[in-house]
Amino acid sequence: MRLDLSQKVILPLLGAACVLTIWSIVSVTVAPDLPSPGRTWRESQRYVLEPFFKDGEMNQGIGRLASYSLVRVGKGFALALAIGTPIGFLLGLSRRFHQSFDPIVQFMRPISPLAWLPLGLVIFQKSEPAAVFTIALCAMWPTVINTAVGVRSINPDYLNVGRVLKLSRFRTLTRIVIPATLPYVFTGYRLSLGLAWLVIVAAEMLTGTPGVGGFLWQEYNSLVYSHIILSVITIGAIGFVLDRLMGLVEARVRLN
Amino acid sequence: MAYLEVRDLKKCYRTRNGPTAVLGGVDLTLEEGEFVAVVGYSGSGKTTLVSLIAGLIAPDRGEILLDGVPVTGPGPERGIVFQQYSLLPWLSVRGNVALAVDAVNPGMPASARRRITDEFIALVNLTPAAWKRPRELSGGMRQRVAVARGLAMRPKLLLMDEPFSALDALTRATLQDELLRIWAERRSTMMLITNDVDEAILLADRIYPMTPGPDAVLGPAIEVGLPRPRQRRHMSLEPAYQKARQALVEFLRAARTTR
Numbered sequence: 001m002r003l004d005l006s007q008k009v010i011l012p013l014l015g016a017a018c019v020l021t022i023w024s025i026v027s028v029t030v031a032p033d034l035p036s037p038g039r040t041w042r043e044s045q046r047y048v049l050e051p052f053f054k055d056g057e058m059n060q061g062i063g064r065l066a067s068y069s070l071v072r073v074g075k076g077f078a079l080a081l082a083i084g085t086p087i088g089f090l091l092g093l094s095r096r097f098h099q100s101f102d103p104i105v106q107f108m109r110p111i112s113p114l115a116w117l118p119l120g121l122v123i124f125q126k127s128e129p130a131a132v133f134t135i136a137l138c139a140m141w142p143t144v145i146n147t148a149v150g151v152r153s154i155n156p157d158y159l160n161v162g163r164v165l166k167l168s169r170f171r172t173l174t175r176i177v178i179p180a181t182l183p184y185v186f187t188g189y190r191l192s193l194g195l196a197w198l199v200i201v202a203a204e205m206l207t208g209t210p211g212v213g214g215f216l217w218q219e220y221n222s223l224v225y226s227h228i229i230l231s232v233i234t235i236g237a238i239g240f241v242l243d244r245l246m247g248l249v250e251a252r253v254r255l256n
Numbered sequence: 257m258a259y260l261e262v263r264d265l266k267k268c269y270r271t272r273n274g275p276t277a278v279l280g281g282v283d284l285t286l287e288e289g290e291f292v293a294v295v296g297y298s299g300s301g302k303t304t305l306v307s308l309i310a311g312l313i314a315p316d317r318g319e320i321l322l323d324g325v326p327v328t329g330p331g332p333e334r335g336i337v338f339q340q341y342s343l344l345p346w347l348s349v350r351g352n353v354a355l356a357v358d359a360v361n362p363g364m365p366a367s368a369r370r371r372i373t374d375e376f377i378a379l380v381n382l383t384p385a386a387w388k389r390p391r392e393l394s395g396g397m398r399q400r401v402a403v404a405r406g407l408a409m410r411p412k413l414l415l416m417d418e419p420f421s422a423l424d425a426l427t428r429a430t431l432q433d434e435l436l437r438i439w440a441e442r443r444s445t446m447m448l449i450t451n452d453v454d455e456a457i458l459l460a461d462r463i464y465p466m467t468p469g470p471d472a473v474l475g476p477a478i479e480v481g482l483p484r485p486r487q488r489r490h491m492s493l494e495p496a497y498q499k500a501r502q503a504l505v506e507f508l509r510a511a512r513t514t515r
Contacts (some may be wrong), residue, residue, distance in 0.1 A: 157342030160312055163330040165359035179346040
């Protein structure tokens with residue numbers, strides 16, 4: 001029990017203290033423009049303690065800003081799953097589909113969100129759909145690839161059970177292929193959500209839409225550097241929570 | 257003509273070093289209600305033989321007739337119990353058996369299908385565990401579910417591919433006794449593939465020894481003269497047991513040394 005406490009609480013706090021110390025040292029020595037931890041807290045206090053205040057388009061509590069970003073990520077993530085899951089199943093199930101589209105997938109996968117966003121703006125003319133488009137396009141690949149791998153690694157015995165029972169194609173899909181693939185699919189979803197959250201900052205910076213990323217960029221331009229740190233910490237905290245939540249969902253699916 | 261006729265079955269697998277002939281002309285017959293075992297060394301092509309009869313793979317030559325109908329693909333009239341259980345892990349015991357019952361009785365009312373499912377779960381003594389998932393079960397219990405699923409298809413022939421080889425010796429003995437009881441109760445036609453000579457003698461009416469591959473063939477069938485119902489306890493003292501065992505072991509030993 002004591003050991004558990006020290007491992008789960010004290011050691012992580014020790015790690016955080018180390019980082020804070022280094023941050024403090026850097027802020028007083030090499031980078032005088034970098035706000036110290038104390039100053040960051042003082043200047044960010046209101047944003048954290050009143051997370052939902054709204055003084056203007058870009059001057060809002062961090063909770064409100066984060067909620068804009070989360071909704072945007074939610075839309076992009078949902079779109080990524082809606083497109084990525086069926087593509088993944090098709091890639092895994094059909095050799096022809098795989099031969100036709102796998103090269104395209106491999107080609108598009110490494111393209112940076114910074115490259116997609118202007119294209120999204122050209123296509124949609126507005127920043128909001130362009131941001132969602134970019135998030136979806138960047139976030140869907142882990143879902144596509146994990147689903148395809150999952151389908152291809154189904155235990156052949158499971159499929160043989162379906163063949164002996166002469167299950168129809170549809171029943172084979174719903175009773176065997178989809179349940180057998182689900183753990184892989186949800187691993188893909190978790191990775192996709194992580195990517196979607198990574199992309200949001202770039203998307204908001206470039207489109208100037210209100211949200212944590214947009215706020216970060218605006219405060220950089222207004223020289224309020226402590227708010228950059230506030231944004232960075234917020235992005236990290238939310239990303240961490242999202243990953244843990246998806247991890248819980250994934251674990252549930254894996255148990256079955 | 258016999259209930260199951262296997263004639264001159266040949267199967268080659270293509271490998272990197274050219275084709276390997278696994279089965280080199282297998283002949284086998286099985287009567288309705290009979291329990292036949294095929295005994296051979298590991299890797300001699302026994303699983304290939306089961307897969308061919310199940311219709312999961314196609315032979316290069318030869319034919320298989322069940323009840324006069326040529327086998328061209330898999331079907332529920334040839335139930336199969338795989339070596340590695342192959343239960344669907346996301347379904348409960350019930351779900352696994354029900355999947356088979358539902359698939360082979362599409363027109364039947366749900367209540368009747370449920371009754372059949374319950375009947376086969378009870379047959380393998382798993383009613384208390386009916387709602388458990390495979391991962392919550394021991395190896396022996398899992399293989400019982402697989403047997404229940406195979407029988408619940410009400411197949412003309414139940415194929416069992418080394419069903420107990422992954423179990424510990426004590427569990428294996430229990431399951432053999434249960435299979436003996438189930439066969440006595442239902443008189444299903446069964447074909448057991450095994451590398452365990454005593455298991456074959458305990459369970460089967462006739463035993464085909466298989467030569468080690470490549471080009472494996474079956475030797476002449478050996479009748480097991482033991483009367484039924486059989487008891488494991490005094491079996492080894494019976495002359496009929498000793499006779500069958502000697503014939504089997506001699507054939508298998510000779511087949512190995514001529515390779």
